[in-house]
Amino acid sequence: MIKEQIISRVSEKRAHIGVVGLGYVGLPLLVEFARNGFQATGFEVDAEKARQINNGESYIGDVSSATVKELVNQKRLRATTDFNHLQECDAIIICVPTPLRKTKEPDVSYILAAAEEIKQRLRRGQLIILESTTYPGTTDEVLLPMFTETGLKLDEDFLLAFSPERVDPGNPQFQTHNIPKVVGGVTDDSTAAAAHLYSQIVNDVHSVSSARVAETAKLLENTFRAVNIGMANEMARLCYALNIDTWEVIRAAATKPFGFMAFYPGPGIGGHCIPLDPHYLSWKARQHGFDSRFIGLAEEVNSRMPEHVVQLVADGLNDERKAMKGSRVLLLGVAYKKDINDVRESPALSIIDRLRAKGAEVRYHDPFVQELRFDDAHTDASGEPLDSISLTDDELRSADCVVIVTDHSEIDYGRVCTLAPLVVDTRNALNGELRRKSCARIIRL
Ligand SMILES: NC(=O)c1ccc[n+]([C@@H]2O[C@H](COP(=O)([O-])OP(=O)(O)OC[C@H]3O[C@@H](n4cnc5c(N)ncnc54)[C@H](O)[C@@H]3O)[C@@H](O)[C@H]2O)c1
Numbered sequence: 001m002i003k004e005q006i007i008s009r010v011s012e013k014r015a016h017i018g019v020v021g022l023g024y025v026g027l028p029l030l031v032e033f034a035r036n037g038f039q040a041t042g043f044e045v046d047a048e049k050a051r052q053i054n055n056g057e058s059y060i061g062d063v064s065s066a067t068v069k070e071l072v073n074q075k076r077l078r079a080t081t082d083f084n085h086l087q088e089c090d091a092i093i094i095c096v097p098t099p100l101r102k103t104k105e106p107d108v109s110y111i112l113a114a115a116e117e118i119k120q121r122l123r124r125g126q127l128i129i130l131e132s133t134t135y136p137g138t139t140d141e142v143l144l145p146m147f148t149e150t151g152l153k154l155d156e157d158f159l160l161a162f163s164p165e166r167v168d169p170g171n172p173q174f175q176t177h178n179i180p181k182v183v184g185g186v187t188d189d190s191t192a193a194a195a196h197l198y199s200q201i202v203n204d205v206h207s208v209s210s211a212r213v214a215e216t217a218k219l220l221e222n223t224f225r226a227v228n229i230g231m232a233n234e235m236a237r238l239c240y241a242l243n244i245d246t247w248e249v250i251r252a253a254a255t256k257p258f259g260f261m262a263f264y265p266g267p268g269i270g271g272h273c274i275p276l277d278p279h280y281l282s283w284k285a286r287q288h289g290f291d292s293r294f295i296g297l298a299e300e301v302n303s304r305m306p307e308h309v310v311q312l313v314a315d316g317l318n319d320e321r322k323a324m325k326g327s328r329v330l331l332l333g334v335a336y337k338k339d340i341n342d343v344r345e346s347p348a349l350s351i352i353d354r355l356r357a358k359g360a361e362v363r364y365h366d367p368f369v370q371e372l373r374f375d376d377a378h379t380d381a382s383g384e385p386l387d388s389i390s391l392t393d394d395e396l397r398s399a400d401c402v403v404i405v406t407d408h409s410e411i412d413y414g415r416v417c418t419l420a421p422l423v424v425d426t427r428n429a430l431n432g433e434l435r436r437k438s439c440a441r442i443i444r445l
Contacts, residue, residue: 002189003159003189003192005125006159006196007192007196009090010090010193010197013036013038013200015039015090015091015197016041016090016091017033017038017039017041017089017197018040018042018088018089018092019041019042019093019095020043020093021114021132022042022043022053022095023095024167024272024342025132025167026093026096027053027063028060028062028175029093029095029131029176030042031068031077032177032201033200033201035076036200036201038076038200040076040078041077042079043079043080043086043114045081046081049079050079053072053079054072054078055072056069057069060169061169062170083117083120083121086117087123092126094115095131095132095165096110096132098111098132098134104283105283108134108138111138111142112146115142119147119149122147123152124157125158126159127159127160127190128147128160129160129162129194129197131162131163131165133164133218133222133277135283136215136216136219136281136284137212139161139162139212140186143160144186154187155187155189155190159186159190160187160211161184161185161186161193161214162183162184162185162215163194164182164214170337170339176202177202177203178203180202180204180206181204181205182206182208182214182217183195183205183207184207184208184210184211184212184213185210185211186210186211191207191208191209219277219278219281222273223278223281223294223298225274226269226274226275227278227294227295227297228263229263229265229274230298230302231298232263232264232265233265233302235265245444246265247264247428247444250262264428265445266445267305267306267309267405267427268347269302269305269336269347270335270337270343270346276345278295278298279299306347306350306354309424309445310358312426313360313401313403316424317400320421323359325358325359326361327360327401328363328400329355329360329361329362329399329401329402329403330363330396330399330401330403331351331362331364331365332365332366332402333406333408334369334372334388334406335366335369336348337406341369343372346406348364348372348405348406349372351405352383353383362386363386363389363399364388365388365390365391366388366406367411370387371385371386371388372386372387393415396419399420401421402423403426404423404424404430406427407427411429413430413434417430417437417442418440419439419440422440422441423440423443424442424445425443425444426445427445428445
């Protein structure tokens with residue numbers, strides 16, 4: 001039986017693992033398989049990424065170049081743009097992007113392109129796993145019919161499963177091996193084989209009854225975050241209106257040892273997951289005549305946060321008798337979260353767009369993002385690209401307003417509070433001590 005064949009190849013570390021798409025998700029996964037004794041080949045459409053991997057250079061923060069180099073030298077790891085090598089793989093894991101169209105509908109074209117490459121070379125004995133976040137039904141409604149068109153049969157010739165990725169870029173505490181993995185196959189054999197494969201690199205594997213359950217579990221996780229962040233953002237705006245310190249309120253509520261989980265407000269949501277994934281769920285729900293109202297409401301509240309931040313800047317400048325037009329506004333951080341370089345869907349882009357539309361002269365400093373281009377940043381924001389400036393004393397002094405958009409750890413916030421005249425803090429980066437000693441006027445979210 002095909003299941004036993006794959007399981008035994010995996011147990012004996014004879015299985016060759018292919019990962020399609022070497023980004024934030026695919027590269028750490030590929031490295032983890034190689035580190036655990038498997039032959040691992042990464043498939044990329046971006047030739048430059050493949051070249052870098054084969055040269056022992058990592059372009060993902062959570063993976064060190066030293067590790068990649070060592071594995072490449074040991075001939076355990078390689079990357080290629082030649083999809084013919086897919087035939088050599090016993091297990092193939094798809095980790096390509098799943099963005100939204102302008103209409104906010106799911107764009108599964110990357111999944112389809114990757115699946116087409118696999119389909120053309122599908123052979124008896126292969127296990128295919130989709131990891132890209134997507135709507136419930138993608139694995140068995142879209143991928144399965146493609147693969148069975150080859151004449152090969154599920155369970156007899158190949159296996160197919162979905163296993164969502166939960167990687168948290170920039171989080172040193174949780175990496176691939178210690179984040180529990182949910183696995184759901186299109187058949188029981190597929191679940192068993194996929195679960196066995198992941199148990200080689202992950203401490204804890206949780207099998208579910210179908211690919212649909214696994215697909216929906218991932219969407220629940222990220223919708224849960226989007227909705228709760230939306231709630232925190234609404235509380236922040238409510239507290240601002242009532243002149244109450246939101247952060248102190250959350251800190252106090254979080255002392256409850258049960259029934260409360262702290263979520264924090266911010267300048268808006270970003271990254272490739274939280275702003276996008278709930279739309280995959282609400283789109284699928286709409287196909288079945290169901291209106292998911294929490295998702296819509298969270299999206300509405302979260303997407304208004306950049307506008308609120310710009311209003312705080314305008315209020316702060318107004319109190320100094322300054323107009324937004326012509327004022328120098330310096331953003332600290334443009335990545336969507338601290339200590340990483342990812343600007344996809346970052347609220348900073350929308351904030352910059354809005355500030356520029358009001359005539360502000362905008363600059364930014366981000367130790368992780370040297371250049372900010374608006375054309376490939378996956379948002380509606382547009383305009384001239386910007387370069388990160390050095391955070392000199394002069395820049396801080398001459399800014400009319402400094403806006404902390406991302407609370408990167410390496411910024412000296414004490415210096416910011418000493419030199420800048422006005423600071424808008426959207427992340428609670430300035431603690432009580434800093435605020436007490438500050439020479440700057442501080443406006444907090
Ligand atoms: N980034 C995260 O934190 C995160 C977390 C959990 C889940 N996910 C999900 O994982 C998936 C991948 O996300 P990511 O952040 O790694 O994306 P990414 O953009 O960082 O990486 C995707 C890679 O796939 C490559 N690619 C595109 N089409 C391809 C094709 N046909 N064949 C081979 N390679 C191809 C791209 O060149 C890119 O390098 C998405 O569905 C995302 O929602 C991401």
